[in-house]
Every structure is written in C-alpha cells, then in structure tokens.
C-alpha cells in the first residue's frame with residue numbers, strides 16, 4: 382500500500398511534467414497502481430488507518446505525485462450525501478462552463494506540506510471522460526467540490542500546481558464570473 386513515503390517532494394520536477402497516456406487496455410502494473418491511488422485516498426479518510434500509517438487526508442491523488450508520470454487519478458469524496466468515487470485512466474476535460482467557481486477555504490494538496498493562501502479559480506461545471514479499472518468508458522458531469530477536485534487532479538497530469546492559478550498580486554481577489562463553493 383502507498384504511504385507518505387511514496388510521495389515525491391513538492392519541488393520534484395516530475396510534478397512539472399506532462400504525464401503520458403496509459404495504453405489501453407491497461408497492463409496489470411498500471412491497474413495495480415491506479416487501484417493503489419484509490420486505496421490511499423480511501424485509507425487516508427479512515428481515521429484509524431490514517432493514524433496507524435501516518436497518512437495525510439486527501440480527496441484525490443494523481444500518479445505523478447507518487448513518482449509515476451502516467452495519466453491516472455483517483456477521487457473519493459462525499460458532497461451533499463452523494464459519493465464521488467472514481468479511479469480513471471486518461472481522464473480528460475471534455476467540456477466546461479463559462480462560469481467559474483472557487484473553494485472559499487482555498488485548496489490543499491498532498492504534495493504541498495505548507496499552507497498556501499488564496500482563491501483558485503476553476504470551472505464551475507465540467508464534463509470529464511476517462512476509463513475505469515474495468516476498462517469501461519466513464520463520462521461524468523460534475524459541479525461543486527467534485528468538479529474542483531477533478532480539475533485539481535487533471536492539472537497534476539499536465540504539470541500544473543493549484544497555486545499556479547492564484548492571483549499573485551491579490552490572492553483573495555474574487556475570480557470574475559464565479560460562484561463560491563463551501564467545503
């Protein structure tokens with residue numbers, strides 16, 4: 382199982398690379414890695430297991446964060462009693478709203494061990510397509526925290542960190558045409 386020891390440091394160049402597509406059907410090795418990304422995120426939300434193994438809690442994880450520059454992400458979160466639990470190969474933003482959204486608490490990242498202040502502008506609504514662990518195509522329409530989390534994780538596949546989006550002159554400037562998302 383993955384632990385914090387498997388994570389690369391924030392300044393590791395792998396976090397700035399564009400990750401490569403996973404050839405499909407996925408190899409057993411790629412499936413195992415994707416399953417382990419999901420396992421980490423789920424375990425990190427179980428207080429007993431997280432405490433035992435020293436796991437920092439997260440709602441999403443991308444392969445480059447554990448030193449594999451391949452296009453895979455896992456997201457596991459609950460919003461308004463709905464569970465969003467998806468492990469995807471080659472996730473892609475196929476469309477998005479014009480309207481933006483931002484998390485009022487700002488964003489955090491399992492690769493960033495320091496607080497970063499500021500609002501991160503995201504699209505308010507997105508459609509994501511990808512392939513799940515069973516090889517089935519998945520298409521998701523997302524809004525709120527789930528849309529924000531998927532954008533954060535897909536950014537990792539393109540070498541983008543959440544703070545790249547923060548306005549350096551005025552970190553708490555409300556992004557234009559945006560809605561506030563509470564978490």
Ligand code: ZN
Nearest residue numbers: 489490491492
């Ligand atoms: Zn992150």
